[in-house]
Amino acid sequence: MIDVQELTKIYGPRTAVDGLSFQVEKGEIVGFLGPNGAGKTTTMRMLTGYLPPSEGRATVAGFDTFKQSLEARRHIGYLPETVPLYPEMTVADYLDFMAALRKVPKRSEAIQRAMEAIHIEDRAHQNIGKLSKGYRQRVGLAQAIVHDPDVLILDEPTIGLDPRQIIEVRELIKGLAGQHTILLSTHILPEVEQICTRVLIIHRGKLVAEDTPKNLGARLRGAERLGLQVSGNGARLVKALSAVPGVQTVTPVSEGRYEIAIAPEQDARAQIAATVVKGGWGLLEMAPVGMSLEEIFLQLTKEEPAAAQESNAEPAD
């Protein structure tokens, strides 16, 4: 449904997207993961025909997004990062406008269907400017599906929402799967794990990993880590813990705090706890250390560690 070949975008001296190639099959929900400035928005803008590629090509529903831009756009529903709303319009009027621009036949039915899918029927005649952020995001989603497009392109659909709204919007997106092929960008890893069938990780405009969320998680959990806090003097502790089967490394973090890397296939946690208690130390805390996205990127971009570390400093796209 989406076919991207060697897509490149150069802004002056900066290469925002660098020879990106990927495919999205019909019915998939693909997560586009990357830190700010990785080239996600630029790629999406090239897919929607807002920006032309510097090199390479992209086709959506069989149409070249540059040469047959209008045809391609007819098959796309797009939610940009800043939700495109006219605050002075009512929800129904706004959806009617978007449907008219996309030449939807039987507009009132299409609007009703979109509002039902997104659960905003009760706000149909409210002014958009008076809606909460969560509802605005939903209206943005509704305009993206009002013409029943084959492909949905959603740029950071959950950004800026509170946790409850995030869950709601994720559920809505999951509900849209099946009828639509979805490409959504995010920089939140759990989001991808919850909604997507496949993940593309891009970094500095290049594809660095492509996998199912499950495999990716497993790959990333090559070494699972535990944070440990104990009371008492721990000179011998490092040695004792290192002897536990499954423990790879033990790193003292601060007074009484340690970080332990364990092999994922062997659950060494019970053993570690037993060792601590038997040795006479007080076990105050033992918890898995979550991997932040930054760390995942560091891991995925090991071959160019300097570049990966810079990713934090890059400007947002």
Added chain:
Amino acid sequence: MTNSFVIAKRELNSYFVSPIAYVSVAVYLIIAGFLFWYDTVGGALNGTPPSLQGQFGTMVFLWLFFAPPLTMRLLAEEQRMGTLEVLLTSPVRDWEVVLGKFLAGLVVLLLAVVLTISYALVLNAYGNPDWGPMAAGYLGLFLAGGALIAIGVLASAVTQNQVVAAVVAIVINLLLWVISIAGQISLGSVWSQVFNQLGFFEHTLNFWRGVIDTNDIVYFVSMMALALFIATRVLESRRWR
């Protein structure tokens, strides 16, 4: 083309929920009305034959300042709100967006022009004016105003700040005025021909006299086309910036 109408219709609805259009048109009508009463009615009472010839010149001059507040919002606000991105990624051509915005501005202009027909009715009630020149004058007013609306659309395309858009439009409009003044100053020299051909106000004079000259119509229509063409290119410039 139908896309332009869809965009124009939405824009018109927005026009009438914000006070800017009402206030601009109202202030315009107040000033124009005062000058009408002072110059034209006053003149007629002193025995000058009733005509709107002077009033048309005044009204088109006022448009230099009252068209920009009507147009400043058109594209600048869409850029600021991020709505332009969705317009331009809908199956709509860039020029259709620009044309739609222009049409909406044109309708508001037409409304203001129609309201000033009251001046003609006043003259008609108290005197016996010649309707031919007045009809031509209103056509000229609409065409010249339309050119200023197109310039406003262009100014609104270059920035996402409404105030900047208004200032840019006023500066361009004043430049048109300066060219006309240069035409008068350089009278007699070779340059006067050039300035007279370019001059915005020179091309309105025939209308006020009741003469509809194709030359003048072509001037204003090409000015609209040029401004809208450049505005479209400005929107497209995102592609190579």
